[in-house]
Amino acid sequence: MDHATVVRLTFVVFSMLTPFIAGSDVSSPLVLSPTCTDKCGNVNIPYPFGIEEGCYYKDQDIDDSSFNYYKVVCNDTFDPPVPFFDTSALGIVNITVETSEIRFKHDISFSCYSEGQLTLNFTNWIRAGRFTLSSSKNIFVAIGCDTYAWFTGSRFDSSRPYSIGCMTKCDDLEDTVDGNCNGVGCCQLFIPEAANDLVIEASSFGNHSEVESFNPCSMGFAVEKDEFRFYKNNLSLRAYRPQEDQGFEFRWVPIVVDWSIGTESCSAAQGSGSCLCKKNTVCYEPKNQTGYVCKCGDGYFGNPYHPQGCTDVDECKRDNDCEKSEYCVNNIGGYHCQCPKGYRGEGTKTDKCVSNTNAWLKPVIITAGGGGGIIVLLGIAFILHLKHGKRQLRTMRENFFKQNGGLLLHQKLSGRSMDALKVFTAQDLEIATNNYSDKFIVGRGGFGVVYKGILPNNQHIAIKRSLKVDPSQVEQFINEVIVLSQINNKNVVKLIGCCLETEVPLLVYEYITNGTLYDHLDDAVKASILTWSMRLRIASEIADVLSYLHSTILIPIIHRDIKSMNILLDQNYTAKVADFGASRLVPEDQGQLATMVLGTRGYLDPEYMQTSELTEKSDVYSYGVVLLELLTRKKAIANDRPEIERCLAMHFLVTMKEGRLLNILDKNIVREETIEQIQPVANLAKWCLMLKGEDRPTMKEVAVELENIKKKGSHPWNYNDRPPEDDESLLGGFQRTDTGGCSSGVESDLYDPRLVSTLEIGGR
Incomplete structure (x- = not known):
């Protein structure tokens, strides 16, 4: 009898078994x-x-x-x-994903008899492959009063086969007891560890001829033990026996399988860079399985296999040990209880908050009454010392506030709306970061350290703590804070406010959850998510932001440190330009600024390095390098590459000149349908990397061209109207320097801008 017929006719056997349907996960994975x-x-x-x-x-x-x-x-x-x-x-x-388990539904093995003859028979085969049946959550069950059932199989390493079984006998239906699978009408066994492949068979000692009146069938199956309960009515199948014109309802039973990732150990997977256990997760190797599994660390939740890793659990929204909900402060990976101002204690249910009002007088009165004058004096001295320390701290913070331009900030904000910029106290940010715990550090750079913080209203913020500040630049710093706070662009990380009560001023930004563009390009799994259309959109969003900063706002801003590490991605992979620590405002009627050369090696404009004259075209050059990162998934500077390939900009221009663009592109984005867009974007990057700033496009031109590429699929460049003698790329001119650039003295005739519109992807 074929399997389809069995499915239609049989599961009489389970019409009186308890339905086994495991509930699905209520959370959205x-x-x-x-x-x-x-x-x-x-x-x-x-x-x-x-x-x-x-x-x-x-x-x-x-x-x-x-x-x-x-x-x-x-x-x-x-x-x-x-x-x-x-x-x-x-x-x-x-x-x-929390327990690394899968629940399957599968049918049972059975044999049914009529008048001593076998009428229906089905043998079930469960194949779990690399995964294994849970020995702690499954059992093997046989049901019948004239029954023996067994299963044979192998373990995941195929080296230790096994065979086990059990039998049941009973003379009358009344011999059995509901809920009691003790060998009379029902027997059960544990499943061996590491089982992954088994065949289940059920048969009869005497063709059920003596018990057919109340038990015509033998049954055997594996089932999740917590979902199984034996009922004596399972044996009475006469009301459900096959009729010529009747079909039967098919019932499934659940079975639990343990799963893992791959065949490598945690250390081997982490060493090869293929480990799926990411941020805030723990990797471990389960018993009797190959590979490894990932778990969220304590205080975190989510999918530990997802590239974003696990996120912090807000214990303050759950049951906790705090005396009152408002006393709870959520931390990264945990929480702590804190009494409000004017109260002392731990703020927990066992150490509650107590008011400080007049509390110090009580021990004074008691001690004085007992003649403890010395202790009273010591107590008073201690209180005065504390008050003096607090007064000193307050004075120091007031001095820092003035030194960092606090009075100037208040003066410039007078008459303006304060909604755009919040001035935080030092205590506000100390509480938000658990006193600047190392656990709260989310980034480090050449200009400072970035902490994650959580405000009392549960708003998540990023706090940038500068490494140093130039006292002579305080007025310019305050001007920049005011301007940045008024930037209203969805692709710029929003400046929420600042704190001026510390030795170096602190800037407070909105917190972006999905990491940097550099992180996503550097990680193979995350990079595979960034399709070409997503990368083109990200490139367009960055170009729009720089165009906005250069030409739309009242006082233009030169970012001066555009790089993939300073471009954040939110949960929708929307680009957010960050880190304006090196930025400069461009005064009215002044197109360039003489400054000390700052920036990041591999992204620095070579003309700016030579002249120290900062212009908007310096951002254009850095943006061109970011375009290369999106196209190639290579780092701007990599000392582990051959010398000719060490500098990405140089390597790209040489490759373009030789007609081998395909060789340097990220293979994840090269498709027949994307070639027409990749070519003009590569040409655009080449234009941005022109040696002379005057030969580069403006960011507004870049933004327009990218929009055309997105709409039309291809937008070839036309350089025929430009004098060839004015064209000069990074490949000619400046020699390598130690200031952060990576240009080289390659012959200038390697590059002819007039070829830009005719270059083809692939070798010659």
Whole structure:
């Protein structure tokens, strides 16, 4: 009898068994990217599992033609649709990343008899592949009064096969007891550890001839033990026996499978850079399984396999030990209780807050009454010392406030709306960062350290703490703070406010959750999410911002440190330009500024390095290097590359000149449908990298050209109207210096700008 007939006719056997349907995960799991389907029917599909190509994890040691353990097939012939694993007949009930478990639904093995003859028979085969059946959560069950059932199989390493079974006998239905699977009508066994492949068979000692009146069938199956309960009515199947014109309802039972990632250990996967355990996660190797699993660290939650890693749990919104909810302060990875001002104590349920009002008088009176005058005096002296210390701290903060331009800031803000800029106290930010704990550090740079902070209203902020400040530049700093606070552009990290009560002023920005563009390009998994269309959109957003800063606002701003590390991505992969620590305002009627050369090696404008004259075209050059990073996924400077390839800008221009652009592009974005857009973007990058600033485009021109490329798919450049003698690229002119540039004395005839519109992708 074929399997389809069995499905239609049999599961009489389970019509009286308790239905086993495990509840699906109520939380919405993180998928690899917004384009990946997160559900099949009622079942969530979290990464590393997925449905579409590119949405699930692929083992490095499995080729495309092999069975992939993380690929899910959504069968929409069912209503609702049912997910299955690739080439597997086991329907998925749910997948959990917290416990690394999968619940399948599968049918049972049985043999049914009529008048001593076998009428229906089905043997079930469960294949878990690399995954293993949970020995702690599953049991093997046999049901019947004339029954023996067994299963044979192998372990995940295929070196230790096994075979176990049990038998049941009973003479009457009344011999059995509901909920008691003790060998009379029902028996059960534990499943061996590391089992991943088993065949279950059920048979009869005497063809059920003596018990057929109340038990015509033998049954055997593996089932999740917490979901199974034996009922004596399971044996009485007469009301459900096959009739010529009747079909039967098919019932499934659940089974739990443990899953893991790949075949490598944690240390091997981390060493090769392929480990899926990312930020705020822990990697460990489960017993009796290959590979490794990831867990969120204490105080964090989410999908530990997702490139974004786990996020902080806000314990203040859950049950905690604080006396009152308003006393709870959430920290990264934890929380602490804090009494309000004017109270002392820990603020917990066991050490409650007590008012400080007149509290010091009570011990004075008691001690004085007992003749303890010395202790009273010591107590008073201690209180006075504390007050003096607080007065000194307040005086020091007032001095810092004046030194850092606080009075000037108040003067310039008088008559203006204060909504655009909040002036924080030092205590505000100390509380927000748990006194600047190292756990709160989210970034370091040449100009300072960035901390994550959480305000009392649960707003997440980023606090930039500068390494040093020039007292002579205080007025310019205050001017820049005011201007930056008034920038209203969705692609600029919003400046919320500042704190001037510390030795160096602190700037407070909105907190962006998804890391930097550099992080996403440097990580192979994250980079695979950045499709060409996403990279083109990010490039366009950055160009729009720089155009806005250079030409739209009242006082133009030169950023001076444009690089992939200073471009943040939010949860929607929208670009946010950050870190204006090196920026300069451009006074009216002044097109260039004489400044000390600052910036990052590999991104610095060579003309600016030579002349120390900062112009808007310096940002254009740095932007051109960022375009190269988006095109190639290579670092601007990499000492581990051959010398000729060490500087990305130099390597790119040489490659373009030789007609080998395809060789340097990131393979993830090279598709037949993207070539027409990649070529003009590469040409645009080349234009931005012109040696002379006057030969480069403005950022407004760059933004317009990118918009044309997005709309038309291709926008070739036309340099025919430009005099060839005016064209000079990075490849000619300046020699290598130690100030951060990476230009070289390659012959200038390597590059002819008139060839830009005719270069082809690929070698000659």
